[in-house]
Amino acid sequence: MPEGHTLHRLARQVSDVFGDQQVRVGSPQGRFADSAAQLDGAVVLGAETWGKHLFIDFGVGRFVHVHLGLYGTFDIHDPVDEVPLPVGQVRLRIVRVDGKAYGDLRGATACALLTTAERDAIVARTGPDPLRPDADPDRAWARISRSAAPIGTLLMDQAVVAGVGNVYRAELLFRHRIHPLRPGRTLRVGQWRAMWADLVDLMHDGVRSGTIDTVRPEHTPEAMGRPPRKDDHGGEVYVYRRTSQPCHVCDRPVRTQVLGGRNLFWCSRCQPTFRSRAAG
DNA sequence: CTGTTATGTGCAG
């Protein structure tokens, strides 16, 4: 679940449920116990996200930094009649003092109490986030246009663009007919501007719906008379995890390859290599 | 029930 849209939804939820509220903070599992004790009884000011990093502001220069990693979850229950005993490995539990809401963090890659300077350092090393209104796509273009690395690698580099994960990567490249292994510096600036604008739209849709839905109206199951996708992330996609299945546009089997330890998915006809594109 | 896989990152070697 956790690509940028998930974290932005989470920040909104934390702000709505715990903002301006006094909270009890604990670490039933123990790994965050010392920091939790320092925060217990404080008032939450709000939460913000850069890319996949979530920061919960406890005031006086104290931020809880959360990164869900591959399989972390942060479940917020609101409202509740009663706060149950923790189940499983709960790293962080935050409970509103009125007892009407609580949140449990499990399996996260990062959960740490940071100073403002430490928070700022993380923000400074993240690239522009399409979900933030102040994001500057030219910062990403400066990196992409100079790099020999594959565009598929650059899109996943959080210092280049913040918040893109494997699903958005695969789908964005499909929608723009770009082969994932094409070197960044072979792209034209107009292509990048179109990709960025699309990413802004797609990720905002993701924040709204909580799913990653990337197929255009003409390729939905209803429009094409095909069965809908049954999958854990819920949305309709073109190529992500559709290895060997027919492309919704051209019927060719979707291809896959591991790059940098992550699976790439693309259509060899809809996303031709740079070489064949130049030749044809 | 068991085994496999994963929307991510950082660190050891």
Added chain:
DNA sequence: TGCACCTAACAGA
């Protein structure tokens, strides 16, 4: 490059 992190969904027995 490989693994730790240690959840959750899914397939199969």
